[in-house]
Amino acid sequence: MSKTKRLAYKIPFKLEVVKYAKEHGNRAAERHFGPPPTEKMIREWRKQEDQLQKLDKTKHTFRGHAAKWPQLEMDMKEWITLHRNMGFSVSTKMIIYEAKRIAVEKGIKDFTGSPSWCYRFMRRSGLAMSSCVLPSTPCLLCDPTCSITASSYNAGCLFCTALCSNLPVSGYQG
Known part of the structure; x- marks a missing residue:
């Protein structure tokens, strides 16, 4: 055969x-x-x-594993998106810590929050790990008078980094 x-x-x-x-x-x-x-x-x-x-007409069907905790993952995706839109860099450890906190809050007992879960979650959700995103609106968290946005932020400018210290300098390709 x-x-x-x-x-x-x-x-x-x-x-x-x-x-x-x-x-x-x-x-x-x-x-x-x-x-x-x-x-x-x-x-x-x-x-x-x-x-x-x-299903999505451009994909092959039933590929990959479904999330074991879909509500937790929806909450985590929302949390990551919110923090990235504010200009914060979100690390794997931060994601795992927040996921464990939400799991306890929701009463999920068997959630371990391992790095491999984080990697699979990010892939399932279509999120990138090394994403340093600047906000499209001024960051008012650190300074209410801040007028720096992604279009006006200059990573090499000492004034910009001093004025808005929570914006990520490393990894930004402006």
Whole structure:
């Protein structure tokens, strides 16, 4: 028996095959589009049709693991976004500490908050670890008279760094 490479199919193709299979039958769809896809694959896709229609059409389906604590991760993503929008750099340790605090608050007992969880969470959420983001509005936390924004901030200027000390200097490519 020859070894064949496993193929991956995008959602629009699967939905097209399912539509054809509904009109003409699974075996006719197999003859028309494949093999592969095989009749068994088409049967599985027909079972998953509702889920397929809800998913992002540009992706392959059901890739990666779902979050074990989705509400915790939604809260963490909101927390990270809020802090980055204010111009703060957010480290892995800060993320883990805040996640543990939220887990205790929500009564989640089995959450450990390991660095590998943090990495997977950031990847699932589409967030970058090394993100030093300057605010688009003036940072009023350290000085109510501050008028420095991302467009006017100069990392090399001593006046800018002295006036608004909480803005991240390292990692900013202005």
